[in-house]
Amino acid sequence: MESLIQVRRELHEIPELGFQEFKTQQYLLNKISGFPQRFLTVTTWKTGIVVKIEGSDPSKTIGWRADIDGLPIAEETGVPFSSTHGGNMHACGHDCHMTVALGLIQAFTANQPKQNVIVYFQPAEEGPGGAEPMLNWLKSERPDLLANEIYALHIAPEYPVGTVATRAGLLFANTSELFIDLKGLGGHAAYPHKTRDMTVASSNLVLQLQTIVSRNVNPMESAVVTIGKLTSGTVQNIIAENARLEGTIRTLNAESMAHVKRRIEAICAGIEASFECEISIDYGSMYYEVNNHPESAKKLLDFAKEFEGANAYECPAAMTGEDFGYFLKEIPGAMFWAGANCDYGLHHSKLNPDEELLTFNKNFVEQFIRTL
Numbered sequence: 001m002e003s004l005i006q007v008r009r010e011l012h013e014i015p016e017l018g019f020q021e022f023k024t025q026q027y028l029l030n031k032i033s034g035f036p037q038r039f040l041t042v043t044t045w046k047t048g049i050v051v052k053i054e055g056s057d058p059s060k061t062i063g064w065r066a067d068i069d070g071l072p073i074a075e076e077t078g079v080p081f082s083s084t085h086g087g088n089m090h091a092c093g094h095d096c097h098m099t100v101a102l103g104l105i106q107a108f109t110a111n112q113p114k115q116n117v118i119v120y121f122q123p124a125e126e127g128p129g130g131a132e133p134m135l136n137w138l139k140s141e142r143p144d145l146l147a148n149e150i151y152a153l154h155i156a157p158e159y160p161v162g163t164v165a166t167r168a169g170l171l172f173a174n175t176s177e178l179f180i181d182l183k184g185l186g187g188h189a190a191y192p193h194k195t196r197d198m199t200v201a202s203s204n205l206v207l208q209l210q211t212i213v214s215r216n217v218n219p220m221e222s223a224v225v226t227i228g229k230l231t232s233g234t235v236q237n238i239i240a241e242n243a244r245l246e247g248t249i250r251t252l253n254a255e256s257m258a259h260v261k262r263r264i265e266a267i268c269a270g271i272e273a274s275f276e277c278e279i280s281i282d283y284g285s286m287y288y289e290v291n292n293h294p295e296s297a298k299k300l301l302d303f304a305k306e307f308e309g310a311n312a313y314e315c316p317a318a319m320t321g322e323d324f325g326y327f328l329k330e331i332p333g334a335m336f337w338a339g340a341n342c343d344y345g346l347h348h349s350k351l352n353p354d355e356e357l358l359t360f361n362k363n364f365v366e367q368f369i370r371t372l
């Protein structure tokens with residue numbers, strides 16, 4: 001295989017959205033077919049891939065998960081290997097996650113590990129969620145491909161390369177997508193009294209939704225209600241008949257999630273009454289929290305403390321979501337933030353991680369897995 005940097009750049013050029021990762025899957029399969037095949041079994045599931053490497057003297061199977069989808073963001077990094085799929089970008093580091101995973105397979109096929117290792121290339125992490133259906137398929141059809149212990153990383157732009165940041169217990173939030181459709185009555189811009197204007201209704205709704213966290217959630221707990229997209233109307237001199245809000249809810253437990261949803265429904269009922277409109281709410285996909293198993297998180301942090309160039313950091317929980325949480329619901333393990341040293345954050349059109357992270361994390365994870 002060419003260098004990890006080259007691989008990451010080639011993957012960066014072809015970002016695809018959840019469950020449409022056809023070129024990505026083919027790219028990964030081509031690379032995997034170039035490695036020595038003697039310990040390998042390769043299985044595909046939808047646009048995902050499961051790669052098993054037989055251990056030399058296994059007492060267990062260690063899982064490593066990499067997510068493979070991109071985001072609907074128009075790239076603005078200006079790098080020569082920018083996305084060739086206009087409007088889509090690897091703006092959450094999944095190109096790096098895949099590259100580290102390929103590097104691991106290359107290392108383990110060159111030098112067989114003691115334990116069995118299974119690498120899961122999982123589709124659709126950004127949405128609608130690939131982990132839960134992939135696990136359901138594994139449990140029902142391929143229990144032989146289930147690991148006994150599982151790990152994953154996520155790049156963290158705010159930390160220097162070499163940072164291994166994690167914690168025992170809750171690392172990432174519960175999430176729920178949020179889609180709200182409003183229907184009123186459109187008409188001529190000069191006759192507002194004959195219409196029911198959904199631009200005005202939806203604007204009020206956005207503002208009222210922002211009171212949930214400040215007024216309804218216990219200040220000693222945490223929650224996020226973000227509306228990332230608001231669309232309404234068609235042209236400047238027509239009053240909007242329809243509007244749509246798209247957002248996400250984040251909480252640290254299931255009870256808070258239910259409470260936030262009850263408040264969203266009550267506020268929508270109020271908007272329906274006050275603006276004489278009809279509202280429908282769709283919660284889209286939901287992700288279970290990422291809850292690190294204490295022993296696995298400790299193993300990672302202890303290993304990082306001894307690993308040259310690593311900086312072990314016991315970090316606070318974040319409101320990020322990750323469907324890796326479904327793996328951790330079934331299998332003991334942990335996720336960590338891997339420093340990527342970049343001025344722009346995740347989901348930004350200028351995210352440009354420091355590629356030093358690729359070799360560092362490939363080596364770190366390879367050596368960590370060899371200790372298990």
Ligand SMILES: CC(=O)N[C@@H](CCC[C@H](N)C(=O)O)C(=O)O
Binds near residue numbers: 127247285
């Ligand atoms: C690591 C990361 O950024 N994950 C995403 C997961 C999104 C889940 C879902 N589509 C939602 O928006 O609720 C994140 O936005 O945290």
